[in-house]
Amino acid sequence: MLAIVAMLVKESIVFFQHVSLWEFLTDTQWTPLFDDAHYGILPLISGTVVSSVIALMVALPLGTIIAIYLSEFAPFSVREIAKPFLELLGGVPTVVYGYFALLFVTPLLQIIFPELPGFNLLSAGLVMGIMIIPYVSSMTEDAMRAVPMNLREGSYAMGATRFQTAIRVVMPAAFSGIAAAYILGISRAVGETMVVAIAAGMQPNLTWNPMEPAATITAYIVQVSLGDLPHGSIGYQTIFAAGLTLLLITLVFNIIGHVLRKRYREIY
Amino acid sequence: MIAGIFALMIAVLTFMALFVHMLIDGMPRLNWDFFTSFPSRRAESAGILSAWVGTTLVMLVTAVAAVPLGIGAGIYLEEYAPKNLFTEIIEINVTNLAGVPSIIYGLLALGLFVYQFSFGQSILSAGLALALLILPVVIVATREAIRAIPVSIREGAYALGATKWQTVSDHLLPYSSAGILTGIIIGLARAIGETAPIITIGALTFIAFLPPSPIKQDFPYISFEWLTAPFTVMPIQMFNWVSRPEEAFQLNAAAAGLVLVVMTLTMNGLAIYLRYRMRKNIKW
Numbered sequence: 404m405l406a407i408v409a410m411l412v413k414e415s416i417v418f419f420q421h422v423s424l425w426e427f428l429t430d431t432q433w434t435p436l437f438d439d440a441h442y443g444i445l446p447l448i449s450g451t452v453v454s455s456v457i458a459l460m461v462a463l464p465l466g467t468i469i470a471i472y473l474s475e476f477a478p479f480s481v482r483e484i485a486k487p488f489l490e491l492l493g494g495v496p497t498v499v500y501g502y503f504a505l506l507f508v509t510p511l512l513q514i515i516f517p518e519l520p521g522f523n524l525l526s527a528g529l530v531m532g533i534m535i536i537p538y539v540s541s542m543t544e545d546a547m548r549a550v551p552m553n554l555r556e557g558s559y560a561m562g563a564t565r566f567q568t569a570i571r572v573v574m575p576a577a578f579s580g581i582a583a584a585y586i587l588g589i590s591r592a593v594g595e596t597m598v599v600a601i602a603a604g605m606q607p608n609l610t611w612n613p614m615e616p617a618a619t620i621t622a623y624i625v626q627v628s629l630g631d632l633p634h635g636s637i638g639y640q641t642i643f644a645a646g647l648t649l650l651l652i653t654l655v656f657n658i659i660g661h662v663l664r665k666r667y668r669e670i671y
Numbered sequence: 672m673i674a675g676i677f678a679l680m681i682a683v684l685t686f687m688a689l690f691v692h693m694l695i696d697g698m699p700r701l702n703w704d705f706f707t708s709f710p711s712r713r714a715e716s717a718g719i720l721s722a723w724v725g726t727t728l729v730m731l732v733t734a735v736a737a738v739p740l741g742i743g744a745g746i747y748l749e750e751y752a753p754k755n756l757f758t759e760i761i762e763i764n765v766t767n768l769a770g771v772p773s774i775i776y777g778l779l780a781l782g783l784f785v786y787q788f789s790f791g792q793s794i795l796s797a798g799l800a801l802a803l804l805i806l807p808v809v810i811v812a813t814r815e816a817i818r819a820i821p822v823s824i825r826e827g828a829y830a831l832g833a834t835k836w837q838t839v840s841d842h843l844l845p846y847s848s849a850g851i852l853t854g855i856i857i858g859l860a861r862a863i864g865e866t867a868p869i870i871t872i873g874a875l876t877f878i879a880f881l882p883p884s885p886i887k888q889d890f891p892y893i894s895f896e897w898l899t900a901p902f903t904v905m906p907i908q909m910f911n912w913v914s915r916p917e918e919a920f921q922l923n924a925a926a927a928g929l930v931l932v933v934m935t936l937t938m939n940g941l942a943i944y945l946r947y948r949m950r951k952n953i954k955w
Contacts, residue, residue, distance in 0.1 A: 465678045472675020485679060487943045492686055494857070494939040496864025498906040499928045502913050503689045506696075506921055536682050587770060594772020596867035597906075601913055621774050621867065628777075628871045642871075646778040650771065657770050 412647065444648055446607040450617035451652075454528040454599050455592040461532025462588055466539030467581070473540070474547040475569040486541070493537035501601030504530035509602065522604030522616035531598050539588045546580020547573050579664045586660030590653045596621035620649045690932070697925030719927055722908035725794070726863060729904055732798020733862050737805050738855055744806075745813025745851075750839055768807045776804045777871030785872055792873035794902045800868045805858035812854020816847035849949045853942045860938035864931065866906035905931050 469489075473482050508526040513519050550573050558568040574581065604616030607623065618626070624642045752758040780800030785792055820843055828838040844851075905927060912924035 465682060468674050468678035469682065472679060476675055487940075487947075488683070490943060491936055491939050492682075494860050494864070494935050496866070496906055496928075496931050496935055498864070498866045498910050498913075499693075499932055502693070502909065502924055502928050505913060506925075507689060507692050533682065533685055590770040590772070594774065596772070596774045597910065600867075601910065621772065624774055624778070625867065625870050628781075628873060643778060643782070646775055650775055653770055653772060 444620075444645070447618060447620045447623055447645065448648075450524065450599070450603065450607070450622070451593055451619040451649075453612075453617065454524045454531060454595075454603060454619055455589065457525060457528025458531035458535060458592040458595075459588060461529055462535035462539050462592070463585060465532075466536045466584075466588070467543055469536065469540040470543035470547060470584075471569050471574075474544045475565060475573060486544075489537040489541055493541070495534075497534065497595065497597040498601070500530050500534045501527075501598045504598055504602035520604075520616055522602065522606075524599075524603050524612075524615065524617055527599045527602040530602065531592055531595050534595070534598065535588050535591050538591060539584050542584030542587060543577075543581050546577040546584065549580065550576045579667045582663040582667065583660055586656050586663075589656050593652055593656070594621060594649065596625060600625040620645050693925045693928055693932070696922050697927075697929040700922050700926035701929065719905065719908055719930065722903050722905045722927070723930075725902040726904045728794050729798045729801065729869075729902065730859060730863060732795060733801040733805065734855070734859060736799055736802035737809055737858065740802070741806050741809025741855075741858075742813050742851060745810045746817065746839060746843075748810070749814045749817045750835070750843070765807050765810055772867075773804055773865055774867040774871060776800055777868030779803070780868060781871050781873070792901060796872050797869050797902065797904070800872060801862040801865060804865065804868060805862050808858035808861065809851075809854050812857070813847070813851050816850025816854070817843055819850065820846050849945055853945045853949075856938050856942040856945070860935045860942070863938070864906060864935050866910055869904055869907060870910070905934075 469485075473485055477485070504526045505521075508530055509519070509521060509523065512523075512526055519525070554572055554576055555568055558572040563572070599619045600622040603622060604618065606616055607618045623645055627638060627642045748758065748762070752761075777800060780796055780803070784796040784799055824842055824846070825838055828842050833841065909924050909927040909931060912920045912927060915921070
């Protein structure tokens with residue numbers, strides 16, 4: 404962990420000697436490999452945010468509903484089959500999901516939106532969302548199952564239905580664990596690389612429109628690494644600066660998760 | 672209730688659609704030649720020989736590096752480490768590492784292994800990068816497996832005069848081996864599918880030769896030249912084919928994806944089965 408931070412900071416310092424922090428944060432163009440070089444991280448951030456938000460809009464509701472169902476309603480046999488199945492899906496390589504996004508989901512979406520370009524954030528985000536469902540649902544379910552039985556029994560004794568018990572008793576009691584699951588989902592979405600690199604194109608593009616192609620921070624790192632950049636050049640340093648930005652974003656979410664867990668932990 | 676079944680169905684059906692699509696596209700390309708040919712400019716004669724050899728060798732390095740280190744760290748943290756600030760920091764770190772995007776590990780490996788230690792863009796660098804990536808998985812699995820062993824086993828061993836190390840090596844390790852093995856398999860399955868960190872290290876996408884053979888005709892018969900050879904792996908080969916515009920290559924990508932999915936699903940399935948059997952059989 405320390406080595407990671409040290410490495411990223413070391414190369415980034417060299418980068419920030421060339422490019423001021425102000426330019427890095429405010430310039431609206433990211434073209435470090437062109438002659439007319441601009442080093443504004445905003446286009447990469449916008450791509451990352453748009454694709455992550457789409458992914459989370461798919462993964463969080465579906466993952467939560469699946470978790471509630473498996474933990475509170477599903478018969479034993481369904482759970483015994485569904486849990487390992489979801490676990491298997493979590494193990495499918497991300498490059499395979501990228502293939503699905505580009506060659507299966509995008510053509511489907513083009514039937515609905517004929518003007519949709521071949522590379523776009525929408526299909527990358529949707530597939531990413533599907534990909535994250537197993538992580539969210541399995542952690543959420545674990546949290547809900549850890550809620551002691553007597554809370555549920557108390558709720559039933561008061562005349563609550565199963566649904567009311569699940570929503571008003573079990574979920575609040577499992578809040579810290581559910582928050583941890585959501586945070587992990589967000590980290591996955593922000594750091595996911597191959598799906599966006601394959602399906603969203605690699606053109607940095609300051610846009611909030613999911614129908615357009617754009618690059619994320621991770622996709623940019625892939626794009627640069629595919630080329631042959633000499634060690635120590637400014638292009639080489641940009642990927643470390645981009646990586647540091649990415650690490651800081653995920654770190655912020657991890658800290659938020661830690662605080663939420665500490666503050667809302669219920670002890671029985 | 673209905674919503675739950677519905678959500679589960681959406682997830683399951685989407686996956687089914689995806690896999691059936693890949694199966695239809697990839698199946699016709701899957702034959703013996705596909706496994707024994709090098710990648711080629713002509714899609715019909717291209718294969719994954721260099722890719723699967725590369726994957727095997729990288730996994731070998733990963734396993735050799737991550738398994739002893741991970742088990743060692745797990746045993747240390749669980750049995751030996753004193754409870755103080757230092758171990759707590761390490762513990763928080765191990766949990767946090769799971770949330771770090773894999774591409775960040777690639778950047779670390781690029782800076783540290785490729786340039787600092789000058790291992791080059793080689794099988795060795797890639798294997799070590801993936802080893803770092805799965806180290807937390809192995810450590811956590813080891814700790815959980817050891818923690819599940821009741822204290823009475825340890826007390827019994829101590830009562831018979833065993834030293835701490837004898838207790839660990841004769842009792843704790845054998846009893847927790849199934850759990851540790853599950854963790855190792857899950858970790859390696861994850862490493863096989865990882866693409867991003869290996870791209871960052873600079874794996875080439877077009878390799879039409881094999882790394883030098885590890886077995887030599889003359890003395891000393893074993894050579895480690897392959898460690899420093901340039902390489903490609905399965906996910907990178909697939910990525911390369913997906914990003915080409917010609918449809919014929921995308922069929923190749925589907926076939927490579929199929930092989931990759933079967934590999935990871937088999938490993939994960941094995942791990943799940945092992946855990947299932949363990950739960951059933953172990954009664955303290």
